[in-house]
Amino acid sequence: MRRKQSLPMAPTFMVSAPGKVIVFGEHAAVYGKPAIAAAISLRSYLLVNTLSKSCHTVTLNMRDIGLAHTWDIAALPWTVFNQPEKKKSFHSHVTSLDDDLLDTIIPYAEEVSKHLPQQDRKIHISSAKAFLYLFLSLSSPHSPAVIYTLRSTIPVRAGLGSSASVCVCLSAALLLQIRALAGPHPDQPPEEAELQIERINRWAYVGEMCIQGNPSGVDNTVSAGGKAVLYQRQRQGAAGSSSTPLVTPLPRFPKLPLLLVNTRQGRSSLTQVENVSVLRRNHPKVVEPILEGIGEVCNSALELISSTDFDGGDNGSMSAAVEHLGTLIRINHGFLVSLGVSHPRLERIRELVDYAGIGWTKLTGAGGGGCAITLFRPDVEEETIRELEQKFEAEGFEKYETVLGADGVGVLWPAVFRNEDDDRAAEEVDREMFEKAEGPQGIDRLVGVGAQENRKGWKFWTRMAV
Ligand SMILES: Nc1ncnc2c1ncn2[C@@H]1O[C@H](COP(=O)(O)OP(=O)(O)O)[C@@H](O)[C@H]1O
Numbered sequence: 001m002r003r004k005q006s007l008p009m010a011p012t013f014m015v016s017a018p019g020k021v022i023v024f025g026e027h028a029a030v031y032g033k034p035a036i037a038a039a040i041s042l043r044s045y046l047l048v049n050t051l052s053k054s055c056h057t058v059t060l061n062m063r064d065i066g067l068a069h070t071w072d073i074a075a076l077p078w079t080v081f082n083q084p085e086k087k088k089s090f091h092s093h094v095t096s097l098d099d100d101l102l103d104t105i106i107p108y109a110e111e112v113s114k115h116l117p118q119q120d121r122k123i124h125i126s127s128a129k130a131f132l133y134l135f136l137s138l139s140s141p142h143s144p145a146v147i148y149t150l151r152s153t154i155p156v157r158a159g160l161g162s163s164a165s166v167c168v169c170l171s172a173a174l175l176l177q178i179r180a181l182a183g184p185h186p187d188q189p190p191e192e193a194e195l196q197i198e199r200i201n202r203w204a205y206v207g208e209m210c211i212q213g214n215p216s217g218v219d220n221t222v223s224a225g226g227k228a229v230l231y232q233r234q235r236q237g238a239a240g241s242s243s244t245p246l247v248t249p250l251p252r253f254p255k256l257p258l259l260l261v262n263t264r265q266g267r268s269s270l271t272q273v274e275n276v277s278v279l280r281r282n283h284p285k286v287v288e289p290i291l292e293g294i295g296e297v298c299n300s301a302l303e304l305i306s307s308t309d310f311d312g313g314d315n316g317s318m319s320a321a322v323e324h325l326g327t328l329i330r331i332n333h334g335f336l337v338s339l340g341v342s343h344p345r346l347e348r349i350r351e352l353v354d355y356a357g358i359g360w361t362k363l364t365g366a367g368g369g370g371c372a373i374t375l376f377r378p379d380v381e382e383e384t385i386r387e388l389e390q391k392f393e394a395e396g397f398e399k400y401e402t403v404l405g406a407d408g409v410g411v412l413w414p415a416v417f418r419n420e421d422d423d424r425a426a427e428e429v430d431r432e433m434f435e436k437a438e439g440p441q442g443i444d445r446l447v448g449v450g451a452q453e454n455r456k457g458w459k460f461w462t463r464m465a466v
Protein backbone atom coordinates (compact mmCIF):
# COMPACT_ATOMS: atom_id res chain seq x y z
CA MET A 1 0.00 0.00 0.00
CA ARG A 2 1.30 3.51 -0.86
CA ARG A 3 2.02 5.82 2.06
CA LYS A 4 -0.24 8.80 2.37
CA GLN A 5 1.66 12.02 1.58
CA SER A 6 2.00 14.41 4.49
CA LEU A 7 0.42 17.85 4.19
CA PRO A 8 2.45 20.77 2.86
CA MET A 9 3.94 22.99 5.59
CA ALA A 10 3.07 26.35 4.11
CA PRO A 11 0.26 27.25 1.75
CA THR A 12 1.00 27.11 -1.93
CA PHE A 13 1.37 30.67 -3.19
CA MET A 14 2.11 32.48 -6.40
CA VAL A 15 3.90 35.68 -7.37
CA SER A 16 3.81 37.51 -10.66
CA ALA A 17 5.80 40.31 -12.30
CA PRO A 18 5.45 42.15 -15.62
CA GLY A 19 7.72 42.60 -18.61
CA LYS A 20 8.49 46.09 -19.85
CA VAL A 21 8.95 48.28 -22.86
CA ILE A 22 11.78 50.80 -22.91
CA VAL A 23 10.27 53.80 -24.68
CA PHE A 24 13.46 55.89 -24.63
CA GLY A 25 17.03 55.35 -23.50
CA GLU A 26 18.11 51.69 -23.81
CA HIS A 27 21.87 51.08 -23.83
CA ALA A 28 22.58 54.68 -22.77
CA ALA A 29 20.90 53.67 -19.46
CA VAL A 30 23.85 51.36 -18.78
CA TYR A 31 26.12 54.46 -18.77
CA GLY A 32 24.05 56.53 -16.35
CA LYS A 33 21.83 58.35 -18.88
CA PRO A 34 18.10 58.60 -18.15
CA ALA A 35 15.59 56.13 -19.62
CA ILE A 36 11.79 56.00 -19.75
CA ALA A 37 10.19 52.57 -19.47
CA ALA A 38 6.74 51.17 -18.78
CA ALA A 39 5.47 47.85 -17.46
CA ILE A 40 3.36 45.81 -19.91
CA SER A 41 0.53 43.35 -19.45
CA LEU A 42 2.69 40.34 -20.44
CA ARG A 43 3.88 38.70 -17.20
CA SER A 44 5.78 35.86 -15.52
CA TYR A 45 4.11 33.72 -12.85
CA LEU A 46 5.93 31.67 -10.21
CA LEU A 47 4.10 28.99 -8.24
CA VAL A 48 5.71 27.97 -4.94
CA ASN A 49 4.78 24.53 -3.54
CA THR A 50 6.28 23.73 -0.15
CA LEU A 51 6.75 20.00 0.39
CA SER A 52 6.51 17.88 3.51
CA LYS A 53 9.29 17.80 6.10
CA SER A 54 10.40 14.39 4.87
CA CYS A 55 11.64 15.94 1.59
CA HIS A 56 14.99 17.71 1.38
CA THR A 57 15.20 18.96 -2.17
CA VAL A 58 14.63 22.12 -4.14
CA THR A 59 13.25 21.88 -7.67
CA LEU A 60 13.38 24.56 -10.34
CA ASN A 61 10.84 23.93 -13.04
CA MET A 62 10.91 26.45 -15.89
CA ARG A 63 8.63 24.82 -18.36
CA ASP A 64 8.75 27.54 -21.09
CA ILE A 65 12.45 26.96 -21.64
CA GLY A 66 12.27 23.22 -20.81
CA LEU A 67 14.36 23.39 -17.66
CA ALA A 68 13.58 21.04 -14.75
CA HIS A 69 16.21 20.29 -12.16
CA THR A 70 16.27 19.14 -8.55
CA TRP A 71 19.10 19.81 -6.10
CA ASP A 72 19.61 18.22 -2.72
CA ILE A 73 19.39 21.24 -0.36
CA ALA A 74 22.04 19.92 2.04
CA ALA A 75 24.51 19.37 -0.82
CA LEU A 76 24.47 23.03 -1.91
CA PRO A 77 27.55 25.15 -0.99
CA TRP A 78 26.07 26.81 2.13
CA THR A 79 29.41 26.97 3.94
CA VAL A 80 30.82 29.30 1.29
CA PHE A 81 27.73 31.56 1.22
CA ASN A 82 27.46 31.59 5.01
CA GLN A 83 31.04 32.66 5.78
CA PRO A 84 30.74 35.75 8.00
CA GLU A 85 32.54 37.99 5.47
CA LYS A 86 30.30 36.78 2.63
CA LYS A 87 26.93 36.39 4.34
CA LYS A 88 24.32 38.94 3.31
CA SER A 89 21.12 39.70 5.12
CA PHE A 90 17.83 40.14 3.27
CA HIS A 91 18.08 43.91 3.76
CA SER A 92 21.63 44.18 2.39
CA HIS A 93 22.11 46.29 -0.71
CA VAL A 94 24.18 44.11 -3.04
CA THR A 95 25.43 46.10 -6.04
CA SER A 96 27.91 43.64 -7.53
CA LEU A 97 28.29 39.89 -7.67
CA ASP A 98 30.90 38.21 -5.49
CA ASP A 99 33.27 36.33 -7.81
CA ASP A 100 33.98 33.61 -5.20
CA LEU A 101 30.27 32.96 -4.71
CA LEU A 102 29.71 32.93 -8.45
CA ASP A 103 32.58 30.48 -8.99
CA THR A 104 31.14 28.28 -6.26
CA ILE A 105 27.69 27.97 -7.80
CA ILE A 106 28.80 27.47 -11.42
CA PRO A 107 29.29 23.66 -11.10
CA TYR A 108 25.82 23.36 -9.50
CA ALA A 109 24.24 25.48 -12.26
CA GLU A 110 26.07 23.40 -14.86
CA GLU A 111 24.44 20.22 -13.57
CA VAL A 112 21.28 21.18 -15.47
CA SER A 113 20.11 19.90 -18.87
CA LYS A 114 23.29 18.01 -19.76
CA HIS A 115 21.41 16.31 -22.61
CA LEU A 116 20.93 19.57 -24.53
CA PRO A 117 23.11 21.26 -27.18
CA GLN A 118 25.41 23.98 -25.77
CA GLN A 119 23.35 26.90 -27.16
CA ASP A 120 20.13 25.80 -25.42
CA ARG A 121 21.96 24.86 -22.24
CA LYS A 122 23.35 28.40 -21.95
CA ILE A 123 19.85 29.79 -21.32
CA HIS A 124 19.18 27.08 -18.73
CA ILE A 125 22.48 27.64 -16.99
CA SER A 126 21.96 31.40 -16.75
CA SER A 127 18.49 30.94 -15.21
CA ALA A 128 19.86 28.29 -12.81
CA LYS A 129 22.73 30.60 -11.86
CA ALA A 130 20.35 33.44 -10.97
CA PHE A 131 18.13 31.06 -9.00
CA LEU A 132 21.00 29.45 -7.05
CA TYR A 133 22.67 32.78 -6.25
CA LEU A 134 19.39 34.10 -4.81
CA PHE A 135 18.42 30.83 -3.09
CA LEU A 136 21.81 30.50 -1.39
CA SER A 137 21.81 34.18 -0.40
CA LEU A 138 18.29 34.28 1.02
CA SER A 139 17.47 30.76 2.23
CA SER A 140 19.26 28.37 4.56
CA PRO A 141 20.28 24.70 4.70
CA HIS A 142 17.21 24.20 6.90
CA SER A 143 14.79 25.68 4.36
CA PRO A 144 11.82 23.45 3.60
CA ALA A 145 11.78 21.46 0.39
CA VAL A 146 10.12 23.44 -2.38
CA ILE A 147 9.11 23.18 -6.02
CA TYR A 148 9.34 26.49 -7.90
CA THR A 149 7.34 26.37 -11.14
CA LEU A 150 7.69 29.29 -13.50
CA ARG A 151 5.54 30.14 -16.52
CA SER A 152 5.69 33.32 -18.55
CA THR A 153 3.67 35.04 -21.26
CA ILE A 154 6.71 37.21 -22.13
CA PRO A 155 8.69 36.03 -25.16
CA VAL A 156 12.22 35.09 -24.09
CA ARG A 157 15.14 37.18 -25.45
CA ALA A 158 12.88 39.63 -27.29
CA GLY A 159 13.74 42.87 -25.49
CA LEU A 160 10.65 42.84 -23.26
CA GLY A 161 12.49 42.21 -20.00
CA SER A 162 11.74 38.50 -19.62
CA SER A 163 14.82 37.92 -17.47
CA ALA A 164 14.02 40.81 -15.14
CA SER A 165 10.47 39.63 -14.60
CA VAL A 166 11.74 36.12 -13.77
CA CYS A 167 14.24 37.61 -11.29
CA VAL A 168 11.58 39.79 -9.66
CA CYS A 169 9.40 36.69 -9.19
CA LEU A 170 12.28 34.68 -7.68
CA SER A 171 13.29 37.52 -5.37
CA ALA A 172 9.71 38.16 -4.19
CA ALA A 173 9.03 34.45 -3.59
CA LEU A 174 12.24 33.87 -1.61
CA LEU A 175 11.72 37.01 0.48
CA LEU A 176 8.11 36.02 1.20
CA GLN A 177 9.25 32.55 2.27
CA ILE A 178 11.62 33.99 4.87
CA ARG A 179 8.93 36.48 5.94
CA ALA A 180 11.02 39.48 4.95
CA LEU A 181 8.12 41.31 3.29
CA ALA A 182 5.02 43.03 4.65
CA GLY A 183 1.80 43.05 2.65
CA PRO A 184 0.76 43.73 0.03
CA HIS A 185 -2.57 44.92 1.39
CA PRO A 186 -4.89 47.70 0.22
CA ASP A 187 -4.43 50.01 3.22
CA GLN A 188 -0.63 49.59 3.39
CA PRO A 189 1.01 53.03 3.81
CA PRO A 190 2.73 54.03 0.53
CA GLU A 191 6.13 54.41 2.22
CA GLU A 192 5.90 50.84 3.50
CA ALA A 193 4.85 49.50 0.09
CA GLU A 194 7.77 51.36 -1.49
CA LEU A 195 10.16 49.71 0.96
CA GLN A 196 8.93 46.23 0.01
CA ILE A 197 9.21 47.00 -3.71
CA GLU A 198 12.76 48.23 -3.18
CA ARG A 199 13.72 45.13 -1.20
CA ILE A 200 12.37 42.87 -3.96
CA ASN A 201 13.96 45.05 -6.63
CA ARG A 202 17.44 44.97 -5.08
CA TRP A 203 17.57 41.18 -4.95
CA ALA A 204 16.04 40.97 -8.42
CA TYR A 205 18.96 43.10 -9.61
CA VAL A 206 21.35 40.52 -8.15
CA GLY A 207 19.61 37.84 -10.24
CA GLU A 208 19.75 40.12 -13.28
CA MET A 209 23.51 40.53 -12.84
CA CYS A 210 23.84 36.71 -12.97
CA ILE A 211 21.98 36.64 -16.32
CA GLN A 212 22.91 39.97 -17.91
CA GLY A 213 26.43 40.80 -16.70
CA ASN A 214 26.19 44.59 -16.38
CA PRO A 215 22.51 45.55 -16.43
CA SER A 216 21.47 49.16 -15.83
CA GLY A 217 18.71 48.00 -13.48
CA VAL A 218 15.91 49.67 -15.45
CA ASP A 219 14.17 46.37 -16.33
CA ASN A 220 13.96 44.98 -12.79
CA THR A 221 12.96 48.41 -11.44
CA VAL A 222 10.00 48.71 -13.82
CA SER A 223 9.04 45.08 -13.33
CA ALA A 224 9.07 45.38 -9.52
CA GLY A 225 7.23 48.70 -9.22
CA GLY A 226 5.13 48.61 -12.38
CA LYS A 227 3.49 51.53 -14.29
CA ALA A 228 5.90 53.95 -16.05
CA VAL A 229 9.11 55.43 -14.65
CA LEU A 230 12.05 57.64 -15.43
CA TYR A 231 15.14 55.69 -14.44
CA GLN A 232 18.70 56.85 -14.04
CA ARG A 233 21.56 54.74 -12.76
CA GLN A 234 24.02 56.68 -10.59
CA ARG A 235 27.67 56.31 -11.41
CA GLN A 236 29.63 54.63 -8.64
CA GLY A 237 33.13 55.47 -7.56
CA ALA A 238 33.25 59.17 -6.76
CA ALA A 239 33.73 59.71 -3.02
CA GLY A 240 30.41 59.90 -1.27
CA SER A 241 28.44 59.15 -4.43
CA SER A 242 25.36 57.03 -3.98
CA SER A 243 24.82 53.93 -6.05
CA THR A 244 21.05 54.10 -5.58
CA PRO A 245 19.41 54.85 -8.93
CA LEU A 246 16.96 57.69 -9.36
CA VAL A 247 13.48 56.32 -9.98
CA THR A 248 10.66 58.76 -10.71
CA PRO A 249 7.17 57.37 -11.34
CA LEU A 250 5.47 59.00 -14.35
CA PRO A 251 1.75 58.96 -13.57
CA ARG A 252 1.13 61.28 -16.56
CA PHE A 253 2.64 58.83 -19.00
CA PRO A 254 0.22 58.99 -21.96
CA LYS A 255 -1.95 56.02 -22.94
CA LEU A 256 -1.11 56.31 -26.64
CA PRO A 257 -1.75 53.65 -29.27
CA LEU A 258 1.54 51.76 -29.50
CA LEU A 259 2.11 48.73 -31.66
CA LEU A 260 4.55 46.13 -30.38
CA VAL A 261 6.03 43.84 -33.04
CA ASN A 262 8.45 40.95 -32.53
CA THR A 263 11.01 40.11 -35.23
CA ARG A 264 11.15 36.60 -33.71
CA GLN A 265 14.88 36.99 -33.98
CA GLY A 266 16.15 35.89 -30.57
CA ARG A 267 19.32 37.41 -29.15
CA SER A 268 21.05 37.84 -25.84
CA SER A 269 20.96 41.22 -24.08
CA LEU A 270 24.30 40.39 -22.47
CA THR A 271 25.98 40.13 -25.91
CA GLN A 272 24.31 43.31 -27.18
CA VAL A 273 25.40 45.29 -24.13
CA GLU A 274 28.93 43.89 -24.45
CA ASN A 275 29.06 44.91 -28.14
CA VAL A 276 28.20 48.51 -27.26
CA SER A 277 30.80 48.45 -24.51
CA VAL A 278 33.48 47.36 -27.01
CA LEU A 279 32.37 50.07 -29.48
CA ARG A 280 32.56 52.68 -26.72
CA ARG A 281 36.03 51.52 -25.74
CA ASN A 282 37.28 51.60 -29.34
CA HIS A 283 35.63 54.92 -30.33
CA PRO A 284 35.08 56.87 -27.13
CA LYS A 285 34.92 60.32 -28.76
CA VAL A 286 32.26 59.17 -31.23
CA VAL A 287 30.20 56.91 -28.98
CA GLU A 288 30.03 59.16 -25.91
CA PRO A 289 28.11 61.93 -27.78
CA ILE A 290 25.69 59.30 -29.13
CA LEU A 291 24.94 58.12 -25.59
CA GLU A 292 24.61 61.78 -24.51
CA GLY A 293 22.23 62.30 -27.44
CA ILE A 294 20.04 59.40 -26.32
CA GLY A 295 19.97 60.91 -22.83
CA GLU A 296 18.87 64.26 -24.31
CA VAL A 297 16.10 62.55 -26.32
CA CYS A 298 14.85 61.11 -23.06
CA ASN A 299 15.01 64.49 -21.29
CA SER A 300 13.10 66.12 -24.14
CA ALA A 301 10.42 63.39 -23.99
CA LEU A 302 10.13 63.87 -20.26
CA GLU A 303 9.62 67.61 -20.66
CA LEU A 304 6.95 66.98 -23.28
CA ILE A 305 5.11 64.38 -21.20
CA SER A 306 5.18 66.61 -18.12
CA SER A 307 3.77 69.64 -19.95
CA THR A 308 1.15 68.03 -22.23
CA ASP A 309 -2.30 66.72 -21.50
CA PHE A 310 -2.37 63.83 -23.95
CA ASP A 311 -5.77 62.68 -22.77
CA GLY A 312 -7.71 65.94 -22.64
CA GLY A 313 -5.85 68.54 -24.78
CA ASP A 314 -7.37 70.13 -27.90
CA ASN A 315 -6.84 68.31 -31.18
CA GLY A 316 -4.27 70.72 -32.60
CA SER A 317 -1.95 70.70 -29.61
CA MET A 318 -2.40 66.93 -29.17
CA SER A 319 -1.37 66.37 -32.76
CA ALA A 320 1.71 68.56 -32.38
CA ALA A 321 2.68 66.75 -29.18
CA VAL A 322 2.34 63.30 -30.79
CA GLU A 323 4.41 64.55 -33.76
CA HIS A 324 7.07 65.73 -31.27
CA LEU A 325 7.07 62.40 -29.43
CA GLY A 326 7.23 60.53 -32.74
CA THR A 327 10.21 62.58 -33.88
CA LEU A 328 12.00 61.69 -30.65
CA ILE A 329 11.23 58.01 -31.26
CA ARG A 330 12.74 58.27 -34.75
CA ILE A 331 15.86 60.06 -33.49
CA ASN A 332 16.33 57.52 -30.68
CA HIS A 333 16.16 54.66 -33.17
CA GLY A 334 18.73 56.41 -35.40
CA PHE A 335 21.15 56.63 -32.48
CA LEU A 336 20.64 52.93 -31.72
CA VAL A 337 21.30 52.04 -35.37
CA SER A 338 24.60 53.92 -35.18
CA LEU A 339 25.51 51.91 -32.06
CA GLY A 340 25.11 48.79 -34.21
CA VAL A 341 22.25 47.27 -32.24
CA SER A 342 19.57 47.18 -34.93
CA HIS A 343 18.93 44.20 -37.21
CA PRO A 344 17.68 43.85 -40.81
CA ARG A 345 14.37 42.47 -39.48
CA LEU A 346 13.93 45.50 -37.21
CA GLU A 347 14.72 47.76 -40.17
CA ARG A 348 12.09 45.90 -42.18
CA ILE A 349 9.44 46.73 -39.56
CA ARG A 350 10.49 50.38 -39.62
CA GLU A 351 10.51 50.37 -43.42
CA LEU A 352 6.95 49.01 -43.65
CA VAL A 353 5.67 51.65 -41.20
CA ASP A 354 7.61 54.42 -42.96
CA TYR A 355 6.29 53.40 -46.40
CA ALA A 356 2.74 53.57 -45.08
CA GLY A 357 3.62 56.98 -43.57
CA ILE A 358 1.56 56.32 -40.50
CA GLY A 359 3.92 56.62 -37.55
CA TRP A 360 7.34 56.35 -35.97
CA THR A 361 9.27 53.20 -35.06
CA LYS A 362 12.17 52.31 -32.82
CA LEU A 363 13.65 49.08 -31.52
CA THR A 364 13.04 48.46 -27.85
CA GLY A 365 15.32 46.68 -25.39
CA ALA A 366 18.79 45.50 -26.31
CA GLY A 367 18.10 45.17 -30.06
CA GLY A 368 19.95 42.87 -32.46
CA GLY A 369 16.52 41.31 -33.04
CA GLY A 370 13.71 41.27 -30.51
CA CYS A 371 10.92 43.84 -30.66
CA ALA A 372 10.10 47.23 -32.15
CA ILE A 373 7.51 49.76 -31.00
CA THR A 374 5.51 51.98 -33.34
CA LEU A 375 3.63 55.11 -32.31
CA PHE A 376 0.82 55.87 -34.77
CA ARG A 377 -0.16 59.32 -35.99
CA PRO A 378 -3.46 60.36 -34.34
CA ASP A 379 -5.42 60.47 -37.63
CA VAL A 380 -4.49 56.99 -38.92
CA GLU A 381 -7.44 54.96 -40.23
CA GLU A 382 -8.13 51.57 -38.63
CA GLU A 383 -8.14 50.06 -42.11
CA THR A 384 -4.56 51.24 -42.78
CA ILE A 385 -3.36 49.73 -39.49
CA ARG A 386 -5.07 46.45 -40.36
CA GLU A 387 -3.36 46.35 -43.76
CA LEU A 388 0.01 46.95 -42.12
CA GLU A 389 -0.64 44.22 -39.58
CA GLN A 390 -1.44 41.80 -42.40
CA LYS A 391 1.90 42.61 -44.01
CA PHE A 392 3.66 41.95 -40.70
CA GLU A 393 1.92 38.62 -40.40
CA ALA A 394 2.74 37.64 -43.99
CA GLU A 395 6.42 38.32 -43.36
CA GLY A 396 6.52 36.24 -40.18
CA PHE A 397 6.48 39.02 -37.59
CA GLU A 398 4.40 38.65 -34.44
CA LYS A 399 2.21 41.40 -33.05
CA TYR A 400 1.41 41.75 -29.33
CA GLU A 401 -1.68 43.26 -27.81
CA THR A 402 -0.43 44.81 -24.62
CA VAL A 403 -1.23 47.65 -22.28
CA LEU A 404 1.47 50.06 -21.13
CA GLY A 405 1.56 51.00 -17.44
CA ALA A 406 0.70 47.64 -15.86
CA ASP A 407 0.95 46.76 -12.17
CA GLY A 408 4.29 45.62 -10.77
CA VAL A 409 4.99 42.59 -8.61
CA GLY A 410 1.89 40.91 -7.21
CA VAL A 411 1.08 38.05 -4.84
CA LEU A 412 -1.65 35.44 -4.70
CA TRP A 413 -1.46 34.04 -1.15
CA PRO A 414 -2.64 31.33 -0.86
CA ALA A 415 -2.76 30.33 -4.53
CA VAL A 416 -6.52 30.02 -4.48
CA PHE A 417 -8.96 31.85 -6.73
CA ARG A 418 -12.32 32.87 -5.39
CA ASN A 419 -15.40 33.76 -7.33
CA GLU A 420 -16.53 37.37 -6.92
CA ASP A 421 -20.10 36.38 -5.99
CA ASP A 422 -19.45 33.13 -4.23
CA ASP A 423 -16.63 32.96 -1.69
CA ARG A 424 -17.20 29.25 -1.11
CA ALA A 425 -16.28 28.38 -4.71
CA ALA A 426 -12.55 28.58 -4.09
CA GLU A 427 -10.30 26.95 -6.62
CA GLU A 428 -6.69 26.03 -5.82
CA VAL A 429 -4.08 26.51 -8.55
CA ASP A 430 -3.10 23.04 -9.57
CA ARG A 431 0.64 22.67 -10.31
CA GLU A 432 0.13 20.16 -13.06
CA MET A 433 -2.50 22.28 -14.78
CA PHE A 434 -0.24 25.33 -14.44
CA GLU A 435 2.68 23.43 -15.95
CA LYS A 436 0.58 22.18 -18.82
CA ALA A 437 -1.24 25.42 -19.63
CA GLU A 438 -0.99 25.94 -23.41
CA GLY A 439 0.98 29.04 -24.39
CA PRO A 440 0.39 32.60 -23.20
CA GLN A 441 -3.42 32.36 -23.62
CA GLY A 442 -3.57 29.17 -21.56
CA ILE A 443 -1.44 30.71 -18.80
CA ASP A 444 -3.55 33.89 -18.78
CA ARG A 445 -6.77 31.91 -18.69
CA LEU A 446 -5.60 29.82 -15.75
CA VAL A 447 -3.81 32.30 -13.49
CA GLY A 448 -3.68 35.63 -15.39
CA VAL A 449 -3.65 38.84 -13.43
CA GLY A 450 -6.92 40.53 -14.30
CA ALA A 451 -7.58 38.14 -17.16
CA GLN A 452 -10.89 37.11 -15.62
CA GLU A 453 -12.96 39.94 -14.26
CA ASN A 454 -14.68 37.84 -11.62
CA ARG A 455 -11.45 36.43 -10.24
CA LYS A 456 -10.11 38.02 -7.09
CA GLY A 457 -7.08 37.34 -4.95
CA TRP A 458 -4.13 39.05 -6.62
CA LYS A 459 -2.66 41.90 -4.58
CA PHE A 460 0.04 44.38 -5.61
CA TRP A 461 2.50 46.68 -3.92
CA THR A 462 2.04 50.13 -5.47
CA ARG A 463 4.79 52.72 -5.86
CA MET A 464 4.39 56.03 -4.15
CA ALA A 465 3.31 58.75 -6.59
CA VAL A 466 5.49 61.89 -6.47
N1 LIG B 1 10.19 31.99 -19.16
C1 LIG B 1 11.44 31.88 -18.73
N2 LIG B 1 11.83 30.81 -18.03
C2 LIG B 1 13.10 30.71 -17.58
N3 LIG B 1 14.07 31.60 -17.79
C3 LIG B 1 13.75 32.70 -18.50
C4 LIG B 1 12.43 32.90 -18.99
N4 LIG B 1 12.40 34.06 -19.64
C5 LIG B 1 13.67 34.57 -19.55
N5 LIG B 1 14.48 33.76 -18.87
C6 LIG B 1 15.93 33.99 -18.60
O1 LIG B 1 16.27 35.26 -19.12
C7 LIG B 1 17.23 35.16 -20.17
C8 LIG B 1 16.83 36.10 -21.32
O2 LIG B 1 17.31 37.35 -21.04
P1 LIG B 1 17.61 38.43 -22.18
O3 LIG B 1 18.56 37.89 -23.18
O4 LIG B 1 17.98 39.66 -21.48
O5 LIG B 1 16.24 38.64 -22.87
P2 LIG B 1 15.07 39.62 -22.44
O6 LIG B 1 15.29 40.84 -23.27
O7 LIG B 1 13.84 38.89 -22.81
O8 LIG B 1 15.20 39.88 -20.97
C9 LIG B 1 17.21 33.73 -20.61
O9 LIG B 1 18.51 33.34 -21.05
C10 LIG B 1 16.81 32.99 -19.34
O10 LIG B 1 17.96 32.77 -18.55
Ligand SMILES: C[C@@](O)(CCOP(=O)(O)O)CC(=O)O
Binds near residue numbers: 269
Ligand atom coordinates in the same frame (compact mmCIF):
# COMPACT_ATOMS: atom_id res chain seq x y z
C1 LIG C 1 20.06 47.42 -23.45
C2 LIG C 1 19.46 47.66 -22.07
O1 LIG C 1 19.36 49.06 -21.89
C3 LIG C 1 18.03 47.10 -21.98
C4 LIG C 1 17.94 45.62 -22.19
O2 LIG C 1 16.58 45.18 -22.20
P1 LIG C 1 16.22 43.68 -22.58
O3 LIG C 1 17.07 42.78 -21.71
O4 LIG C 1 16.53 43.50 -24.03
O5 LIG C 1 14.77 43.51 -22.27
C5 LIG C 1 20.39 47.06 -21.03
C6 LIG C 1 20.11 47.53 -19.61
O6 LIG C 1 19.52 48.62 -19.43
O7 LIG C 1 20.53 46.81 -18.70
